[in-house]
Amino acid sequence: TKNLWPPIIDGVTVAKGYEKAIGAALGDDLDAPVDPSAPMRWTNSGVTEGDPALPEGVEPLAAHVDAPIELARRLAQIGVVPRERGAELVSQLKTGQRLVSPEGDVWRWDGFVAAAHAPTGAARRLAERARLVDIENELEQARIDASAKRQQLETAETALKAASSAEGSAREAWRAAQREADAARERHAHAEREINRHAARKSALTEAHTRLNADRAEAESAHESATAALDELPPSLDTETRLAAVRSDIEGHRRFAAQVRAEAQALAREAELADRRLQAIIAERNQWQERRAGAASHISTIEERITEVTAERAELDNAPALFAEKRRAIIGEIEAAESGRQVAADALATAENAMAETDRAAKVSLEALSSAREATARAEERMEGARRRLADIEREIHDMLEVEPHAVAGLAEIEPGADLPPLPEIEENLEKLRRDRERLGAVNLRAEEELHEVEAQHTALTTERDDLVEAIKRLRQGIQSLNREARERLLTSFEIVNSHFKRLFVELFGGGEAALHLIESDDPLEAGLEIIAKPPGKKPQTLSLLSGGEQALTALALIFAVFLTNPSPICVLDEVDAPLDDHNVERFCNLLHEMTSSTDTRFIIITHNPITMARMNRLFGVTMAERGVSQLVSVALDEAVKILDQH
Structure with a gap:
């Protein structure tokens, strides 16, 4: 149909x-x-x-x-x-x-x-159809997102390949620079050896030069003495001969001294050149060391980029699986909706067949009803005559016996189903009862007043009952109104806290994502709260599956999200940085500084971590200078820094 x-x-x-x-x-x-x-x-x-x-x-x-x-x-x-x-x-x-x-x-x-x-079934079908349209739109959006993620993955792979190529080139350049630095180092060592050799030779020549100068001074002194003695002595052939020999020796010594002087000057020039070459080699060595430091910095930058690209690629590796899982879930919902629609269609066909059977039965029933109406009309006529006769008898009973008709048998002490006694016996008993009634005397005159009092009590109780019912109705309406307003406020606050929680989680973890979900009930007032966190490089998981430090950071993000939604004047944090390492403690301190800047809340931190202490405005410590006597010490770090700067 x-x-x-x-x-x-x-x-x-x-x-x-x-x-x-x-x-x-x-x-x-x-x-x-x-x-x-x-x-x-x-x-x-x-x-x-x-x-x-x-x-x-x-x-x-x-x-x-x-x-x-x-x-x-x-x-x-x-x-x-x-x-x-x-x-x-x-x-x-x-x-x-x-x-x-x-x-x-x-x-x-x-x-x-x-x-x-x-x-109703129609409302469910309309809701399922709207849900099917939403699912199709979500599926199309998921396809678009998957295509975009795939393009991003290809772009990231291309960038990774380029980075790998750049890394290879940088490593090759670094190796070449290392080889050149080794060669320069070898040349520098050779130059130092040459300098040492020339310095030793220069020292030997300097000593020879000193000795020659001393010999020369002695020779000049001897010459002067000989010249004076020669002038005093008479000229002779032997003296001339010795004088010529002495002059010849002096000339030889002069030539030797000139040769030594020339060699000393040559050594001095070679030493000067060696010094200049050494300075040039030192400058070249410094230049190669600077190039080596630059190459190392460039290699470190490339390695950091490779690490980031690898992390992005790891995140994108999970994206197809997530999209596939979402697609399977959507397909499952579509199949479930289709099976539900098929079941509803079968039920509709069965109902239509039953309705046709009911129509045929209704026709038979109408025919039987027509016959029954005719019989009922005849029976009603006979019943109306009997009813009139019964009314006449009831009036006689009221007039004569002053009791209700149903009480006549009890008045006559006749058991139900028993045979009626003879008429003379009944008349005799009736006369006896009349005499007994006359002997009873007057009736209760306060009966009507008592009836009015009972009716007034009944009316008061009925009014109180109606008031209670109305009060219960108003109370239920008030409860419903309060629940509705509580749901609206709870959902509004939940959305605000969830948005703050997502932002603070990313700041504390340096990436990743997290969200709050209401579970176990569609009613927000009865639902539970579940935290789904995805630290950088990990899959989404509940809070209980995270490490101790990750649980602490996630809890801090949730606490600060609630504070941003509804700040309080004072917040006390007792050793919340205990499970955190130094890097995460710095992130916690940065977030705490942001909270103090954006809110008027004063934070009191109880901690043993020196990094956290260094970031505080004021420190309070308890010391025990004497046994059993404690003392509170306060230090304002800002004022201490100002005093230190002044001195």
Whole structure:
């Protein structure tokens, strides 16, 4: 039947959040088709000018529903109002109009009210269709994200290859520079050896030069003495001969001294040249050392870049698996929705078959009902005669016996089902009872007053009961209102805390991501809280699976996120940096400085870590100069730094 005459619900598109409203307003009418050949169908009656308008301020359901023209008139007479306004607007409805809330409450013009309950089949199908559209949009977005991530991965791989090539070139340049530095070092060592050799030779020549100068001075002194003695002596041949020999020796010594002087000057020039060459070699060595330091810095930069690219690549390696897992989950939801839709279609077909059987049974029942009505009319005539006779007997009983008819048997002391006694015996007993009644005397005159008092007590108790019921109703409404406001405030605060938590987690860990999730219940007031954290280079996992330091940093991020949402005047942190290493302690101190700058909260830190102490504004320490006597010592670090700068 569904394939032959498709229901009108297949052409209905509902804004998100209004599925329960249209399901409650139209119900099973959404299963009717618009095909003219269908025995039960929707027709296009159109919206007429005579249709009454909805109460002022009420928005028609048609504004949130895209439906065939056959539903236009019906939707125009259905208004959407908040749940709390439905009861006060129902008195303003015209004939045929009704109000619905987004939660599924219904108020009809004739006074019929239906509270929200489990969503109808039509509402579930509309919600599943909207969910299917959302899933398809998410799937398309996931495909786009996967394509973008794939392009980023290819770009990162290209950058990694370029970085690897640059690293190879840099390493080759570093090796060449190392070889040149080794060669320069060898040349420097050779030059130092040459300098040492020349210095030794220069020292020997200097000593020879000194001795020659001394010999020369002695020779000059001897010459002067000989010249003086020669002038005093008479000239002779032997003396001339000795004088010529002495002169010849002096000339030889002079030539030898000139030769030594020339060699000394040559050695001095060679030493000067060696000094200049040594200075040049030292300058060249310093230049190569600077180039070596630059190459090492460049290699360190390249290695850091390679590490970053490797980390990014590791993160991107997990992206296809995450997208595949999300895709499988979405496909599973689609298959579950399709199977649910198939089950609903089978149930609809079964219900339609049952309805056909019911129609046939209804025809048989109508025929039997017609025969039964004729028999009932005859029986009613006989019953009416018997009723009149019974009324006459009841009046006689009231007049004569002054009791209710059902009490006659008890008055006569006749057991149910027993045979009636003889008439003379009955008359005798009746006469006896009348005499007994006359002997009883007057009746209770306060009976009516007592009746009024009892009725007044009953009325007071009924009023109190109604007041209690109304108070309970108002109390429940107040509880619902408080719960609703609490949910709204809780969700708002949760979103703010979650956003702060994500930002602070990234600052503390230097990357990664984290989020807060409400679990175990759809009601925020009854739901639990779960922390999902993904430190850099790791997969997402719960807080209990993290290391001690990671748990401490995550807890600090959550605490500071709550403080940013609702700051307090004072915050005491007791050794929260104990499980942290020095690098993470620096991050914690930076975050603490940011918190003090962005809020008015004063933080009191209890710590044994010197890094944390150095970042504080004021230190308080407890000392024990004497046994059993403690003393509090306070140091203002800012003032101490100023005093130190002044001195």
